[in-house]
Structure formats: C-alpha cells, structure tokens
Amino acid sequence: MKIKTLILASVAAAAFAAPAMARDEIRIVGSSTVYPFSTKVAQEFEAKTGIKVVVESTGSGGGHKLFCAGVGTAHPDITNSSRRQKKSELETCAKNGVTDVVEVKVGFDGIVIANARSAPDLELSLEEVYRAFAQDIPAGDGSGDKCQFVPNPNTKWTDIRADLPDVKIEAYGPPPTSGTRDAFVEIAMEGGAEKVPCMKALKSADSKAFEAAARTLREDGAWIDAGENDSAIVQTLVRTPSAVGVFGFSFLDQNADKIKGATIDGVDPEFESIASGDYPVSRSLYFYIKKQHVGVVPGIQEYAVEFMSDGAAGPDGYLPPIGLIPLPPAELEQYQDVVKNMTTYSQ
Numbered sequence: 001m002k003i004k005t006l007i008l009a010s011v012a013a014a015a016f017a018a019p020a021m022a023r024d025e026i027r028i029v030g031s032s033t034v035y036p037f038s039t040k041v042a043q044e045f046e047a048k049t050g051i052k053v054v055v056e057s058t059g060s061g062g063g064h065k066l067f068c069a070g071v072g073t074a075h076p077d078i079t080n081s082s083r084r085q086k087k088s089e090l091e092t093c094a095k096n097g098v099t100d101v102v103e104v105k106v107g108f109d110g111i112v113i114a115n116a117r118s119a120p121d122l123e124l125s126l127e128e129v130y131r132a133f134a135q136d137i138p139a140g141d142g143s144g145d146k147c148q149f150v151p152n153p154n155t156k157w158t159d160i161r162a163d164l165p166d167v168k169i170e171a172y173g174p175p176p177t178s179g180t181r182d183a184f185v186e187i188a189m190e191g192g193a194e195k196v197p198c199m200k201a202l203k204s205a206d207s208k209a210f211e212a213a214a215r216t217l218r219e220d221g222a223w224i225d226a227g228e229n230d231s232a233i234v235q236t237l238v239r240t241p242s243a244v245g246v247f248g249f250s251f252l253d254q255n256a257d258k259i260k261g262a263t264i265d266g267v268d269p270e271f272e273s274i275a276s277g278d279y280p281v282s283r284s285l286y287f288y289i290k291k292q293h294v295g296v297v298p299g300i301q302e303y304a305v306e307f308m309s310d311g312a313a314g315p316d317g318y319l320p321p322i323g324l325i326p327l328p329p330a331e332l333e334q335y336q337d338v339v340k341n342m343t344t345y346s347q
Contacts, residue, residue, distance in 0.1 A: 023073040025052040026299055030063025030080030031179050032230055033109055033248035034285050037319050038080050041307045044318065048306070051299035055080075057229070060179025067288060068093035077293045077300050081286045082109065082179030082248065087347045100291035103345040104304060104335050106313055108325035110249040110274040111184050111281045112261040113171070119241040120165040122262035126280055128160050129264070130192025132169050133223055135216040142196035152218055165242075172226040172233045173217075173246035183283040184246055185215040188264075191280060234259055249274060250323025275325045285324070291342050304339040308332070 035057040042053035060081040067079035138147040157164035174181040193199040193214035203210035233245040261269035273279040
C-alpha cells in the first residue's frame with residue numbers, strides 16, 4: 001500500500017511539474033442544479049479577488065467523471081453535485097490519483113414537477129408520479145403480494161385519476177447523467193412504488209428487483225430526456241402548456257412568472273416546505289474539492305470559504321433569494337469548518 005501511495009503521489013506531482021502548470025483560473029464542472037449558485041458565488045468571488053472562476057454545467061454524473069479523471073491542469077478543481085458522490089466514483093478518483101477529496105454540503109433543494117402557468121393545476125401523489133413515469137407497472141391496483149407487470153398503459157393523466165387534466169402525459173426531464181434524475185428516481189419513483197402493495201412486498205423480498213422496476217423510466221415518448229439545460233425546459237413548457245418538466249426548485253423559483261409546481265402528497269414545492277422536510281421530494285446539494293489542487297491553482301480554498309460563508313449560503317445570504325434552501329445553523333458551521341481546514345472525507 002505504501003508503494004502504491006508513493007506512485008500515486010509521484011503521478012500527481014508530475015502532473016503539476018510541467019511549465020503548463022500556470023493555470024490562473026478555477027475550473028468547476030457538474031450539476032445543472034448547483035450551477036446557478038456556483039455561478040453567483042463565482043461572480044461575487046471574482047469581484048472581490050480578481051480571480052476568474054469558470055463554471056460549466058455538465059450534470060452531476062458527468063462532473064464526477066471529469067473530476068475523477070486525474071490530477072493536473074487538464075482536470076477540474078471542483079465538481080458540483082445534486083446528489084452525494086457515489087462510492088464507485090470516489091474509488092475511480094483514487095485509481096486515477098485523486099486521493100484527497102473534500103466533500104461540502106451546501107444546502108437543500110426540492111425536485112419539482114412543473115407546468116406552464118396557463119395550464120391546469122396538478123395535484124399528485126407519489127404513487128401517481130410512479131404510475132405516470134415508470135416503464136412497467138403492476139396490473140390493476142397492485143394489491144396482493146406478487147406483482148404482474150404490464151407496459152405502462154397510462155397515456156393521459158386521466159388514465160391515472162379521473163379528475164386530473166385530460167391531456168397526454170408528456171414530461172421533459174433530466175438525462176441519466178444528471179443528479180436530479182438520480183434523486184428523482186430514488187426519492188419520487190421509489191417512494192411512489194412503495195405505496196403499491198405488491199411493490200412493497202417485492203422490496204422486502206428482492207430489493208434489487210424492486211429498484212429496477214421502480215427506477216426504470218418510460219421510453220415510449222411520455223418521458224423525454226431534455227438535456228442538462230433546465231432553462232430550455234422552462235421555455236419548452238411555456239410553448240407546450242400540456243407538458244410538464246422535472247427539475248430543481250431553484251428553476252421554479254426563478255421562473256415563477258412562467259411556470260408553477262405540482263403539489264405532491266398535498267404539499268406545495270415552496271421554500272419553507274423544503275426547508276422543513278415536509279415536501280416529499282427533497283435532496284441535499286454538494287460540491288467536491290480536489291485538495292491536491294489547493295495552493296497550486298490560486299483561490300480554490302478561498303472560493304469555497306466564500307460559498308459557505310454566512311453572507312452567501314447562510315439564511316440571510318445572497319444564495320437563498322435565488323433558490324438555495326440553507327443548511328441549519330449547526331450544519332452550516334460544520335461545513336464552514338470543513339472548507340476552512342480542507343478536511344477530506346471517505347465513504
């Protein structure tokens with residue numbers, strides 16, 4: 001293990017040894033949900049320090065792939081993520097010499113199902129979300145202990161519940177590389193599937209089979225992968241009032257004059273309901289720092305300190321007004337200490 005560690009350290013050192021080292025801007029990739037917050041911090045930070053920060057929206061999965069590819073100026077310094085880094089991703093980092101990773105939780109977000117303000121209101125349960133978007137669903141009401149799966153027959157919302165809008169089910173949502181997609185299928189789809197008796201029994205009997213059935217989204221045109229540009233989805237909803245979009249709360253908050261969110265299990269997607277945990281489809285937001293770049297690429301730690309400051313991520317900071325749900329005070333202080341000390345993490 002000592003020899004392997006020395007080899008990885010040598011590789012990392014070599015990556016920074018060449019004259020090409022002189023990169024004077026911070027490079028950030030990752031989540032489209034965290035992107036507006038990261039961009040705002042980058043603007044404030046550059047105004048204060050003169051250090052340029054380049055933020056790219058690649059999706060959480062794409063960001064972790066780029067981040068974990070190696071050490072050196074060809075690789076990003078930070079990746080934003082709308083889910084926690086997977087163990088397999090951290091292992092990939094280590095294999096590629098990225099041995100010191102700092103995990104920072106920045107706040108919370110809700111995943112919303114939204115439509116145009118001119119469209120009918122949507123009031124859905126988690127089970128109805130599952131029945132709308134799963135590729136295969138249990139026949140009938142799914143009662144009993146064993147599911148008989150059929151291709152999803154629901155083409156209109158009224159097929160699911162008679163008093164829902166009489167329009168076709170058409171959702172524009174995030175692609176497989178997105179942390180929003182990961183969180184949506186884990187929290188909303190699995191949560192809805194558990195409401196079906198035979199699916200609940202399946203989860204107890206075979207958790208992997210349950211997960212596969214609950215997480216597999218439709219491929220018949222009812223679910224459309226719309227890329228990582230959530231702003232483009234908003235524009236699509238305005239042009240197509242019968243459609244819905246799936247994205248983070250911040251985009252609903254920023255476009256409240258154009259779109260509105262569906263209630264889920266009777267709870268509206270609002271700042272207060274997400275912060276309290278009452279809204280059923282909520283998740284944590286993160287960014288990850290490559291500690292080996294700190295002190296080599298100027299300003300990385302200082303950027304992270306700015307992001308987690310009371311003036312940015314705190315309840316009275318400049319990020320909550322654009323949609324970030326802040327951490328409780330004790331947890332905010334915890335992650336302020338993490339960035340101050342550049343404390344690495346493990347899983």
